[in-house]
Amino acid sequence: QVQLQESGPGLVKPSETLSLTCTVSGGSISSYYWSWIRQPAGKGLEWIGRIYTSGSTNYNPSLKSRVTMSVDTSKNQFSLKLSSVTAADTAVYYCARGSMGGSYHYWGQGTLVTVSS
């Protein structure tokens, strides 16, 4: 069974860079794409972006200037960096595996990142 697990600091200071890693177990990271999705408390889901194992990326246009994603196939991991964070970036961050039709059948449990000094 494929499992995804987010890891990273739960607290980030304003103007700094948020960094998260998603570790994939129970299956290869190849042959799919991998996404980050976030959800502020009490609000809806927001797609941040996706990365293919080739390294090709697609980012949400509203976040594109601040987002960088990378993938390490040797470790079965992919990562998110979000720069110049503000309180508006406080959210639960999910990693997920995407499939050809655009659906996400596998999600991490989510990790809360709070932006505060």
Next chain:
Amino acid sequence: NFMLTQPHSVSESPGKTVTISCTRSSGSIASNYVQWYQQRPGSAPTTVIYEDNQRPSGVPDRFSGSIDSSSNSASLTISGLKTEDEADYYCQSYDSSNHEVFGGGTKLTVL
């Protein structure tokens, strides 16, 4: 970028049928698959419908999905409502640039 608009909330009684709509603001709803996710409090979303009308294994056939090009919208229909169906439901799709969008979510109350 396009938007997906859902009703903020719907409510219905156990045993009844409810339909949640998801209207695409620009671009054809039929051009890219639509997915539906169920999210219970404190949990990650789970897929209930993918590729417009496909059900993952383990999702009961009470859940069905469809698209309507005339209204440029997708719909999630849940029949024989159970109290366990009470949750938030999100539609999701993408565009030709592989930019994805989630609807704002619909809170389903089964009372």
